[in-house]
Structure formats: structure tokens, C-alpha cells
Amino acid sequence: MHRWKPNLNSPVPLHRQISAYMLERISSGDWPPGTQIAPQRELCRLFGVNRSTVVTALGQLSALGLIEGRRGGGTRVSPAAAGQSGGWHSYLEEGSHYPNLPAVQAINRLEFEPGLIRLGTGELAPGLLPEQTMMQILGELSCQPQLPLSYEEPLGSLRLRKALSSQLASSGIQADPSSILITSGALQGLQLIAVGLLPRGSTILLEKPSYLYSIHSFQSAGVKFCGLPMDEEGMLISAISAEAARTRAAMLYSIPGFHNPTGVLMSAQRRLEVMETTAALDLPILEDGAYQELWLDSPPLPPLKALDQEGRVLHLGTLSKSVSPGLRLGWVVGPAPVIDRLADIKMQSDYGSSTLSQLVAARWLEGGYHEAHLTKLRGELRSRRAALLELLQVHFAGLAAWNIPAGGFYVWLSLHTPLPPHRLFKAALQAGVLLNTGDLYDRSDGRHLRLSYAYASLPELKAGIVALANIIRHWSNDK
Ligand SMILES: Cc1ncc(COP(=O)(O)O)c(C=O)c1O
Structure with missing residues (x-):
């Protein structure tokens, strides 16, 4: 252990190098179950890294069940690590996608x-989900002469996209069905954008804190984050200009409507400033509208996409936060070539979101249930x-x-x-x-x-x- 050090020049993050090294020692049998792992401070010194790097690496091994903390006895290789050499365990850290944070x-x-x-x-408590109406819709669908059980077209069900197009118009977003891609939740929209549009090594600007820090879709695609400070009106404009130039940012990600996790609603003025500043920088925007329909006090402000004249904003939406996370339905709105590119990757990932979910959602929107439900939910x-x-x-x-x-x-x-x-x-x-x-x-x-x-x-x-x-x-x- 004294000789090995992580490579500071490698594109592989230091914590992954350390966890891979330790995994190697455990799976090769060099560190059998019960082996005491040096204290964190000692590991920092040995590896020449800071505490949070060591904590992240140990957290990953702990999440894999390979090490465990003992009350008063430090950290040891766990008994569960026995007999795992040479099998799948040695691959667990090798895939390109990062594991979730241990706490997540x-x-x-x-x-x-x-x-x-x-x-x-x-997410909404089960009692807030529209169970009765969904049962009614499912009942109606089960009486139809035919049920669609095939794959859908690359952009998703045309019927649902038409219904969404009218729904989006009520929030000020003009989107032809050909510029809407149906996804399996907004999360899949984020994944597709991370792997399909952004070069490895690029940097995106985003609010700090942000939901995006709690998942690893972008980091796994080699994309770096530059967090921008916020006030009670949203991200700071001065920070956008300064950091965009410094990092040569590829994109700005924002959750302007009831931000996760702070709940902040970006003010109308700030929205205009974000649009103006990013226009001057020619910086594309990814707007995450996951919570935007859930206004409680005053009617909603226009989404950034509604202020976009140039096709510079990609807009994400979802039924998860207002209707049902279990339907797993979201959408991306943007210029047709971008949407087609994302659809092509989606076809290679899952051949489309559930046809039945899409049918239920189309019926939900067409039947006018959405607005009535939202009023009650609010x-x-x-x-x-x-x-x-x-x-x-x-x-x-x-x-x-x-x-x-x-x-x-x-x-x-x-x-x-x-x-x-x-x-x-x-x-x-x-x-x-x-x-x-x-x-x-x-x-x-x-x-x-x-x-x-x-x-x-x-x-x-x-x-x-x-x-x-x-x-x-x-x-x-x-x-
Ligand atoms: C801001 C934001 N975007 C996207 C998502 C993903 O939601 P889903 O994939 O369920 O649509 C979430 C879920 O917590 C979220 O908070």
C-alpha cells in the first residue's frame, strides 16, 4: 500500500482509482476478510489526497458490501468479501457509469x-395520486376493441405528443409534435442529453445546490459541473458570465420552477436576464421543468422555453411530480434535429417508453383530467x-x-x-x-x-x- 499512489494526471477521478485499487487488493485475496483498513487520515497521507476523496472511495466499497465499519474498531474487509475473487465482483467498478452516492x-x-x-x-404520497381516475381510464381502455402492444415510433406515441403539444401551449411553449420526444421520465431525458449532445471533458453550468449533483448521469458521460451560487430569485447572473468564460461552458442547466432542493422560484426578471446573458454568450440552456406546474401562490411564470426565440432552450417535463412517477413518462422539447438525435439514442437504449403508459397518459391529457387534478392537488x-x-x-x-x-x-x-x-x-x-x-x-x-x-x-x-x-x-x- 505504501508504494501505490493514484495518478493525478489520469482522467479517472481519484476516488475511483482508489476504490479500484482497494477492490483489486480485496478480490486478489491480498486483503482477506477481517483485514483492518488504515484510518482515513492515514489513507489521505498515503495516497496524497483529501479527506472527501477517501470518504467517497470507502463509501463505494462499503456500498458493494466489501468493507464495513466496526464500532470502536475502525474499518475492516467484510466477511461478505470472501470467495469473491475472480468473479463478477472485479467488474463492478469497471463500467462507465458511476455508482450512486452511498447515501442515495x-x-x-x-x-x-x-x-x-x-x-x-x-414524490407525492400515494394518497395524492389520481388512483380513481386512472382506474377509470384503464377500465375504458380495456373495453377498446384493440390495445396497442407494439413498439412505438422513435419520438413516442403521436397521440401523446399531440396532447402534450396542447398542454405545453397553455404554459406558453409552442411545440410541434415533431419537436417533442417522449422519454421514460425526465431522468432519461437528462441521460440522453448527457451522452448524446455533450462532448466528454466539457463543462456545464448549473445551480449549486442542484438535483443534478445527486445523480451521476453527466459525470458518467465525462461531463464536469461548475456550480453557480443562488439567491432567493434564482442563479446569479454575474456568476453565469464569469464562469461561462472561465470554463468555456457547453450548456447551462437550470430548474427555474420550484428548484430541487431549495424550492426557489426564479423571478420573472431573472428569467429575462438569464435569457439575455446566455444569448450574448451563445450558451444553450437545458431547462428542467419537473415541478413547474406545482405553483401554489400565484399563476406560473413563463418557462425559459416560452421566452426562447432561437431554439436555444431544451425543455424537460415529466408526469412524475404531478401525476404518477410510476408511469415513467417525461418529455424533451427542442429543435427537431436535436430531438431526432436524442430519439435515435433512445431507440438504441430501450426502443421507446412503455406503449401502454403512453396510451394512458394521452387519455389523461385528452380527457381534461390533468387540470382538474392539479387544482385539487394544489x-x-x-x-x-x-x-x-x-x-x-x-x-x-x-x-x-x-x-x-x-x-x-x-x-x-x-x-x-x-x-x-x-x-x-x-x-x-x-x-x-x-x-x-x-x-x-x-x-x-x-x-x-x-x-x-x-x-x-x-x-x-x-x-x-x-x-x-x-x-x-x-x-x-x-x-
Ligand atoms: C429536478 C428534477 N428533474 C428530473 C427528475 C427526474 O424525474 P422523473 O425521471 O421521475 O421524471 C427529478 C426527480 O426527482 C427532479 O427532481
Whole structure:
């Protein structure tokens, strides 16, 4: 171990080099189960890297079940690593796609454990989903003389694209069906853009924090991030100009409508400034409209795509946040050649999104159910938001500050005393509360929590907020 060092000039990130090295030692049998791994500080010194690099590398091995922390006994190669040499294990780190952050893997698993209070979950509670109407639509479809069970055309169902074209027009976006690609959620739109449009080694600008930091679609495609600071009106314009020039950015990604994770709504003025500034820089924009329909206070502002005269904005939408994440339906709107390029890659990835889901969604939009559902949903979200804000007022005054979101799902809680996110996550879990800590959306953040009023029931929200406040008060007093 003393001789090996990561290659600072390699395009492979340092944490991946380190985890690959350790994986090699474990799978070759050099480090049998029970082998003690040197303390993190020692590893930093040996490898000549900083702490977060070592933490990320160890996190990846831990997520693979190859190492485990022992209370009071440091970190060791786990018994589960026995007999795994030479098999698939040695490939697990080799694919081009990065693994999820260990905390995201844990959340993805724990969300299916019954009994936990999900305080940060980014989806609607099952009771807010339009189950009855969907059953009715499915019933109607089952009486049709024919059901489409074949592949769809590359851009997706024409019927759904026509329905979406009218839907988008109501938000100010003029999109011909030929400039809409149906995707499996907005997430697939992001994946297709990452691999299909951006050169490896390029840099994109984005808000910091951002949802995009919590997934690895872009980094896995060799794309780098340059995070821009935000205020209560959205990303800072001065930062766009400065960083675009410095990084020779390929694209700007933004979530202007009820940003994930901060809940910030980009102001009308800021939207105009973003459009003007990026026009002067000739910088393409990827607008993520995942939450834009979920306005709660005042009618929506025009999406950036509605202000776009030049075809410079690609716009992402989804049914996940307002109707059903399980339908797995999203869309990308943009100039036809770009859409065709993305469709061609999509055909090579999955031959199209589920035909049945697309049929259900087309019927949902054509039948006028969408607007009626949104009106009801907004009412529910308003009262959930009020309940969460009241709970915060009672239990977090003096402990944290927070914003009042004008829509979407999220309150961005800013703790007065920063606390290590991993410890907070663990302590909350022991108290039965599942958290989305700020470091998932900005690796250096040790102060924020993303709270969601969309998932937990009101009694759960109360119990969760009380438990969380107790943990934080206890620690803050200790400091
Ligand atoms: C900003 C944003 N974009 C895209 C997505 C992906 O959503 P889906 O793939 O379910 O449409 C999410 C989900 O959390 C999100 O928050």
C-alpha cells in the first residue's frame, strides 16, 4: 500500500482509482476478510489526497458490501468479501457509469422499509395520486376493441405528443409534435442529453445546490459541473458570465420552477436576464421543468422555453411530480434535429417508453383530467405546506432558518449550527426518520436538509419534525 499512489494526471477521478485499487487488493485475496483498513487520515497521507476523496472511495466499497465499519474498531474487509475473487465482483467498478452516492443507495433501499418517516422524499404520497381516475381510464381502455402492444415510433406515441403539444401551449411553449420526444421520465431525458449532445471533458453550468449533483448521469458521460451560487430569485447572473468564460461552458442547466432542493422560484426578471446573458454568450440552456406546474401562490411564470426565440432552450417535463412517477413518462422539447438525435439514442437504449403508459397518459391529457387534478392537488399541497411551516415555527425557531416555497415540494432548512450530514442521517434513522441531507445536492454542504411536505402524512410530519428537532437541539447544545 505504501508504494501505490493514484495518478493525478489520469482522467479517472481519484476516488475511483482508489476504490479500484482497494477492490483489486480485496478480490486478489491480498486483503482477506477481517483485514483492518488504515484510518482515513492515514489513507489521505498515503495516497496524497483529501479527506472527501477517501470518504467517497470507502463509501463505494462499503456500498458493494466489501468493507464495513466496526464500532470502536475502525474499518475492516467484510466477511461478505470472501470467495469473491475472480468473479463478477472485479467488474463492478469497471463500467462507465458511476455508482450512486452511498447515501442515495441507502435512501433508495430504505424508502421501501415500512415504518420509516420519509421527511425528504421527492414524490407525492400515494394518497395524492389520481388512483380513481386512472382506474377509470384503464377500465375504458380495456373495453377498446384493440390495445396497442407494439413498439412505438422513435419520438413516442403521436397521440401523446399531440396532447402534450396542447398542454405545453397553455404554459406558453409552442411545440410541434415533431419537436417533442417522449422519454421514460425526465431522468432519461437528462441521460440522453448527457451522452448524446455533450462532448466528454466539457463543462456545464448549473445551480449549486442542484438535483443534478445527486445523480451521476453527466459525470458518467465525462461531463464536469461548475456550480453557480443562488439567491432567493434564482442563479446569479454575474456568476453565469464569469464562469461561462472561465470554463468555456457547453450548456447551462437550470430548474427555474420550484428548484430541487431549495424550492426557489426564479423571478420573472431573472428569467429575462438569464435569457439575455446566455444569448450574448451563445450558451444553450437545458431547462428542467419537473415541478413547474406545482405553483401554489400565484399563476406560473413563463418557462425559459416560452421566452426562447432561437431554439436555444431544451425543455424537460415529466408526469412524475404531478401525476404518477410510476408511469415513467417525461418529455424533451427542442429543435427537431436535436430531438431526432436524442430519439435515435433512445431507440438504441430501450426502443421507446412503455406503449401502454403512453396510451394512458394521452387519455389523461385528452380527457381534461390533468387540470382538474392539479387544482385539487394544489389545495392539498398548500395545506401540507402550511402544516410543515407551522411545525418548523414551533420546533425549529432558534435552530434553523427556512424559506417559504411558492410551489413544488421542498423547504430548504438551513441549520444555525452545521452538523456532519452522515451522523445526522444515522441519528435520524435510529429515531425512525429518513432524511435527504444537503450534501447530496452540494458535496460541501453540512448545513442544510431538504424537507418535503409532499410525502409524509401530517401525523408523520409532526412526529418526524419533533424527533429531528430533538436530535439537532441535543447536538447543537453539545457544540
Ligand atoms: C429536478 C428534477 N428533474 C428530473 C427528475 C427526474 O424525474 P422523473 O425521471 O421521475 O421524471 C427529478 C426527480 O426527482 C427532479 O427532481
